[in-house]
Amino acid sequence: xxxxxxxxxxxxxxxxxxxxxxxxxxxxxxxxxxxxxxxxxxxxxxxxxxxxxxxxxxxxxxxxxxxxxxxxxxxxxxxxxxxxxxxxxxxxxxxxxxxxxxxxxxxxxxxxxxxxxxxxxxxxxxxxxxxxxxxxxxxxxxxxxxxxxxxxxxxxxxxxxxxxxxxxxxxxxxxxxxxxxxxxxxxxxxxxxxxxxxxxxxxxxxxxxxxxxxxxxxxxxxxxxxxxxxxxxxxxxxxxxxxxxxxxxxxxxxxxxxx
Numbered sequence: 001x002x003x004x005x006x007x008x009x010x011x012x013x014x015x016x017x018x019x020x021x022x023x024x025x026x027x028x029x030x031x032x033x034x035x036x037x038x039x040x041x042x043x044x045x046x047x048x049x050x051x052x053x054x055x056x057x058x059x060x061x062x063x064x065x066x067x068x069x070x071x072x073x074x075x076x077x078x079x080x081x082x083x084x085x086x087x088x089x090x091x092x093x094x095x096x097x098x099x100x101x102x103x104x105x106x107x108x109x110x111x112x113x114x115x116x117x118x119x120x121x122x123x124x125x126x127x128x129x130x131x132x133x134x135x136x137x138x139x140x141x142x143x144x145x146x147x148x149x150x151x152x153x154x155x156x157x158x159x160x161x162x163x164x165x166x167x168x169x170x171x172x173x174x175x176x177x178x179x180x181x182x183x184x185x186x187x188x189x190x191x192x193x194x195x196x197x198x199x200x201x202x203x204x205x206x207x208x209x210x211x212x213x214x215x216x217x218x219x220x221x222x223x224x225x226x227x228x229x230x231x232x233x234x235x236x237x238x239x240x241x242x243x244x245x246x247x248x249x250x251x252x253x254x255x256x257x258x259x
Contacts, residue, residue, distance in 0.1 A: 031068045032218045038096045039064050040222075045086040045118070052226040056092035057149075058174070059223040062211070063230055064092070066247065070170050071097065071147055073241040074234075078103065078143040082132035082162060083152030087115030094122035101126070101143070105135040107156070133161035140167045145237065150174060157188040163201055168236035173197075176231030178210040183229035194231070199253050205233050207250050215247035 039061050046054025057063035070076065079097060081104040084090050090104040102125045106112045112129035119125040128135060132152035139146050150162050151174040159173065177185035177194030186193040198208055209232040221227070232242060243250055 031072070032065070034096060035061065035064050035068055036219060038092055042088060042092045042095075044088060046088045048086070050085070052223060052228070054086070054088050055223070056089045058226070058228050060221055060227055061219050061223075062217050062221050062247070063172075064096075065218055066211070066230075066245075067147065067149070067172070068096075069245065070172075070232075070241075071100070074145055074147070074170050074237060076100070076145050076147040076170060078139060078146040079149070080104070080136065080139045080146050081149045081151065082135060082158070084115045084127060085111055087118040087127075089149065089151070090115055090125060090127065091119055091122075094119050094125035098122075098124055100124060103128075103135060103139055105130050105132055105152075107131055107152075132158045133165050136162045136165040140165055140169075143169075145169050148172065153186060153188070157186075159193065159197060160200065163197075163233075166235050169234075170237065171233040171235065173231040173233070175228045176210065178213070178229035178231070180213045180229065182213060183227050185229050195251070195253060198231070198233070204253055205235075207239055207252055208233050209239075209242045209245075209248045209250050212247055212249050217247065 039056055042056050044054035044059065048054070052058045071079070078101040079093050081089055081093065084104040084106045090102060093102045104115065104125070105128045106115065107130070109129045112127055116127040119127065136148065146169040148166060148169055148171045150159060150171065152158050152162065153175070173193065175184065175186040175193050177192050191197060198205055211230060232248065234242065242248055
């Protein structure tokens with residue numbers, strides 16, 4: 001969760017180390033054991049400052065399972081995280097997907113250095129200190145179908161610029177309003193992180209997806225604190241894998257929202 005409100009550092013990026021068509025069928029549960037093994041062995045360094053106590057994806061294993069499904073279904077060639085904070089999610093992603101490039105960043109030099117040190121033994125993970133829309137633009141130039149996990153916000157809110165930089169790929173927006181009281185969401189400048197943000201895109205997406213809170217999952221979520229909603233988009237890719245996912249529901253933006 002976590003991009004600092006400070007101004008971008010003039011420091012050079014902090015390197016930490018060193019990717020076709022969408023399949024309609026979702027991943028079999030074969031990857032569940034790998035998610036379980038890596039997820040619950042990831043140190044929750046973010047518990048120092050984060051409301052949910054830190055952990056990969058806010059310690060919500062259902063999001064990790066969803067990411068696993070999407071990477072398999074879309075044959076993603078990289079994973080991009082914005083706002084690394086203390087590296088809980090970056091550490092998980094780097095160890096869960098050792099064959100994929102993982103790119104992450106933070107605008108706060110201290111967070112970037114900490115995360116880079118934490119994942120120093122993971123050659124597939126690159127950590128940079130930069131404004132997150134610049135990282136998204138770099139990934140858009142380098143890869144054909146990345147999975148983007150957009151979680152950069154801490155005083156500043158770069159989400160609209162991040163979305164504008166994406167050309168093709170699968171997008172998960174953290175702290176998204178899914179319309180359920182158990183799941184938190186953010187708001188900045190009076191704008192809720194939800195359909196209103198998507199409606200302001202140029203052009204707005206035809207559809208977006210959110211998790212079904214009561215859907216059956218392969219692993220139970222042990223997060224008893226704050227859980228965040230996530231919103232999903234596809235850019236330049238087939239949306240059928242999301243329509244057919246049993247734990248997701250699709251939405252069309254209304255005319256009023258787009259206005």
